[in-house]
Amino acid sequence: MTFNTESRSSRTSTSSRTSTNTSTHTQYSTTRAATIVSTLVWWLRAWRATTTAVRAATLWTRDTVTPAGWAVVAASVVLLPVGVIFGWIELIAAGVTAVALLLLSLPFLMGGRSYSVDFSLGIERIVAGGEAIGTLTVTNESKKLELPGRVDVPIGTGLTDVYVPLLRAGQSHVEDVVVPAYVRGVIDVGPVTTVRTDPIGILRREVAWADVHRLYVHPVTVSIPSTSSGFVRDLEGNPTSQIVDSDISFHAIREYAHGDGQRNIHWKSTAKTGKLMVRQFEETRRSRLAIVLALRADEFGSDDEFEMAVSAVGSLAVRAIRDGRDIAVVGSQEIPEFAMATVRSIRSLSVLTQRTLLDELSAISSGPNMMPVEAVCALAAEVVPDISIAFVFCGSTMTPKRLQALTLGFAAGVAVVAVLCDPDDEPRYRNLAGTSVLTIGVLDDFRSLLARRAG
CATH class of the missing domain: 3.40.50.410 (von Willebrand factor, type A domain)
Structure with a gap:
């Protein structure tokens, strides 16, 4: 078996920019072993492509089909075949209705919302027991009518739904959103999500905006007497009554002892007593x-x-x-x-x-x-x-x-x-x-x- 790989690279330069394009070409020999290898490579690529597609389809299905939608899907997949097999008209009718509902809900997801969504929270801090008011502004930036929709505003672990009416081109819809702050904590508001769904709520399509606002809910406090006087001051008393040889607050004079610093000698007292006398200080500490x-x-x-x-x-x-x-x-x-x-x-x-x-x-x-x-x-x-x-x-x-x-x-x-x-x-x-x-x-x-x- 021969396995040859050719790699060709070309570089094009101009006065304004430089770009590099690299392409790789692979050739396999026509021997039987090489045919097996090329088949395995083809299957590997197909497997990777299929896996990627299945993963993308799974994510899309999980994000698109609502719990009610799964019930409709189950009805269409189970009831219709069972009704056909056993000849039950009721099950066939239920299955056909489920399939029709699925098909009718698909057009509501087509296209995209031309919404511009802005959410602002006027304050960042509030005392527990109150409410903060946020302002949600939804603007139709397209040149055509936009059908009614819904905007979801996550508030902590909860969710607030704001229904957007029919908007003409350039028209805006402004609505206040109440953020309850009844309990102390930190509340994350957002990201705001625009939701497109059918009237029955079988399928939905969401687009999340990146802004997240953080609201600090402070504990309730009361005004208490100053800590510089009264009960707290009386309990503290003096920070210290320890006597030291060097500090700021002067305390007394004593006789010189071996090891005392000369700068603390009190010369006037020394002259009066005829003995070396040194200063003593009261230790001061900041309480x-x-x-x-x-x-x-x-x-x-x-x-x-x-x-x-x-x-x-x-x-x-x-x-x-x-x-x-x-x-x-x-x-x-x-x-x-x-x-x-x-x-x-x-x-x-x-x-x-x-x-x-x-x-x-x-x-x-x-x-x-x-x-x-x-x-x-x-x-x-x-x-x-x-x-x-x-x-x-x-x-x-x-x-x-x-x-x-x-x-x-x-x-x-x-x-x-x-x-x-x-x-x-x-x-x-x-x-x-x-x-x-x-x-x-x-x-x-x-x-x-x-x-x-x-x-």
């Missing part, structure tokens, strides 16, 4: 407010408790950002179940601005593969420096013993406040072995308790 949100699902009795905790976190963090405080908002990262015993991981939410913080709180969620809140507190104490007070937000399933253990995760001198979200309990304040516990039944209780303690 930081740590906010820890429990994310383990079993640390809350219900979804309402978790939503209340997220709203309380947002309220306190927004107040602290307005006051210009240094804050850190942390929660557990999701950890694979097989690594729960060996891996510890927390995430810090962005606190650059109120908007970035609320955006991240919109997307946060609880789950079973989260670290216990005690472990989150311990790791937060290691990675967040200069914590003076820590607020820990959790649910009604937290026992008094676990609430007391929250203080152990932080360094000595750090005031710990546990905010227990329990709709079935009355709002109150109590102290459990050094851990301050605020129990709130609704979000407004958090504001009133802080204001009451501040007063």
Whole structure:
């Protein structure tokens, strides 16, 4: 057998462009073995072409035939042959009707929609419990009439249908689309899809537009007393009372000891006492407010408790950002179940601005593969420096013993406040072995308790 391949390449150059065209010609000898090879090659090419065509037809059928259409197809494929075989007039009539419906629905898919679709969402952020209004504009860009159609607007996991009337050439149809934002979260709106279908809904043809709008549904927050005074300030007290040899805040003068720096010698006192005297300073540290949100699902009795905790976190963090405080908002990262015993991981939410913080709180969620809140507190104490007070937000399933253990995760001198979200309990304040516990039944209780303690 001989197998010869010739490859020929030609290049054509002009003053404006250069193009390269390459063509390959294959020749086979006429021996018997070569004939078998050429036959196999032909069958391989045919198989590839058939596979591609079948795949394309399958995708087109899946996207075109509706559930009602599959019922009509099944009726035409099953009822008509069975009726012919057994001579049942009723089945033959049903089968013929199904075939007729299929044939009549095909013309509705021919041609293309000359629609120009524009969808705009006036806002990108909204507080949970409201509604956002989007504007859908459909324009007929052709020079002929366009039959009525439908435009689908995906909203999160749902779908809104907008029916487009008969449009003359150049005519536009404008309609408002309501985006419900009743629950905190992140909602993707789009891509908008134009749908062409027959009156019965057997077949359909869709064209998707690329634009996707993201709507952040922020948690509900309340205005709480300033963190620079009142209850929070009283809990913090002085950041530190440690005496050091070098800092900014002057404290006292003591006798010189070996190893003290000469620049701290107080010469006037030295002249009066006849002994070297040096300055002492009070260590100053910039206090930081740590906010820890429990994310383990079993640390809350219900979804309402978790939503209340997220709203309380947002309220306190927004107040602290307005006051210009240094804050850190942390929660557990999701950890694979097989690594729960060996891996510890927390995430810090962005606190650059109120908007970035609320955006991240919109997307946060609880789950079973989260670290216990005690472990989150311990790791937060290691990675967040200069914590003076820590607020820990959790649910009604937290026992008094676990609430007391929250203080152990932080360094000595750090005031710990546990905010227990329990709709079935009355709002109150109590102290459990050094851990301050605020129990709130609704979000407004958090504001009133802080204001009451501040007063």
